[in-house]
Amino acid sequence: AQSVTQLDSHVSVSEGTPVLLRCNYSSSYSPSLFWYVQHPNKGLQLLLKYTSAATLVKGINGFEAEFKKSETSFHLTKPSAHMSDAAEYFCVVSDRGYGGSTLGRLYFGRGTQLTVWP
Amino acid sequence: DAGVTQSPTHLIKTRGQQVTLRCSPKSGHDTVSWYQQALGQGPQFIFQYYEEEERQRGNFPDRFSGHQFPNYSSELNVNALLLGDSALYLCASSLLGESEDTQYFGPGTRLTVL
Numbered sequence: 001a002q003s004v005t006q007l008d009s010h011v012s013v014s015e016g017t018p019v020l021l022r023c024n025y026s027s028s029y030s031p032s033l034f035w036y037v038q039h040p041n042k043g044l045q046l047l048l049k050y051t052s053a054a055t056l057v058k059g060i061n062g063f064e065a066e067f068k069k070s071e072t073s074f075h076l077t078k079p080s081a082h083m084s085d086a087a088e089y090f091c092v093v094s095d096r097g098y099g100g101s102t103l104g105r106l107y108f109g110r111g112t113q114l115t116v117w118p
Numbered sequence: 119d120a121g122v123t124q125s126p127t128h129l130i131k132t133r134g135q136q137v138t139l140r141c142s143p144k145s146g147h148d149t150v151s152w153y154q155q156a157l158g159q160g161p162q163f164i165f166q167y168y169e170e171e172e173r174q175r176g177n178f179p180d181r182f183s184g185h186q187f188p189n190y191s192s193e194l195n196v197n198a199l200l201l202g203d204s205a206l207y208l209c210a211s212s213l214l215g216e217s218e219d220t221q222y223f224g225p226g227t228r229l230t231v232l
Contacts, residue, residue: 032219043122043208044161044223090160094219095174104149104212104219105174108160 002027002093006109014117019078021112023091026072033074034092034106035065044090050074061085086116120145122211122224130230131199139194139227143211149173150192151221152184155206167192168214196229204231 007022025031035047048059055067065076074091088111095105123142131137143150149168153161163176167186181197190211196203206228210221 034220036223043225044210046220046222049220104151104166104214104221105163105176106151106153106161106210106219106221108153108162110160111158 002031002095002107004091004093004107004109006089006091006112008112009110010113010115012115012117013081015083016080019076019081019085019114021076021089021091021114023074023076023109024072025074025091025093027093032094033065033067034094035059035063035074035076036090036092036108038088038090038111040087047076047089081114081116083116083118086114088113122209122222124207124209124224124227126227127225128228128230130232132232133199133201135199135231136195136197137199137229139196139207139209139229140191141194141209141211141224142191143209144222147211147213147222148190149212149214150186150190151210151212152192152194153208153210154178155208155226157205161208164194199231201231204229 003026005024033050036044038044047063048057050057050067058064063078090111091109092106122144125140151166152164155161164178165175166173170186183195186192206226208226209224212221
C-alpha cells in the first residue's frame with residue numbers, strides 16, 4: 001500500500017533563508033512522487049514530479065526535491081524563501097497496481113503550512 | 119490552453135439535500151479524478167473516470183456517484199448530504215497512459231452543508 005508522512009505540520013522561516021519541508025513515503029513498488037502547493041482559497045499546483053529518471057528533481061519557483069530510496073524520503077527544499085512561498089505544501093505518492101503499473105490514484109500527506117516572515 | 123475548470127465556486131446546502139458539481143478537464147486530457155479535501159486535511163480520493171466508466175473508487179459511500187460525458191467533462195453527485203460532507207471538492211484531469219498519474223487540479227468547489 002502507498003502512504004505519505006509529512007513530518008512537520010507547520011514550518012516558519014524568514015524571507016531569504018532556506019526552506020526544508022520533509023516527507024517520507026511508503027510504496028510497494030518504485031513510486032512516482034510529487035509535491036503540490038496550495039495557496040489560500042486556490043486549487044493545487046504541481047511543483048515537481050519524481051519518476052526515477054534522476055534523484056534530484058527541479059521544479060517551478062526555485063524548488064527542488066531529492067529522492068532517497070534508502071531513507072524512503074522525498075524532502076522539498078528551496079535555497080531562499082520568498083514571501084510569495086507562504087502556502088500549504090502537500091507531498092503525494094501515486095498508486096501502483098500489480099507489477100508496478102500506474103493506476104492514477106494519488107495519496108496525499110496531511111500537508112505542511114509554510115509561513116515566511118519578512 | 120484552458121486548464122481544469124469547476125463550477126460552481128461555492129455552494130450552500132442543507133442536510134438531506136442532493137448536490138451536483140461539475141468539472142471540465144484540461145484540453146487534451148481524457149481522465150477525470152475527484153477528491154474531497156476537508157478543512158485542515160490533505161485531499162482524499164473519491165473516484166476516477168475514463169471513457170465514461172468509473173475506473174477506480176476510494177473509500178466513499180454510495181451516496182457519492184459520478185458521471186463522465188463523451189466530451190470528457192464530469193459530474194460529482196452527492197445524495198442525502200451530511201454535515202460531514204462540507205469540504206472543498208477538487209477535480210483533477212490527466213491523460214491515460216505513461217503520465218496518467220500527473221494530475222492537474224481545478225480551483226475546487228467549496229460545499230457547505232448546514
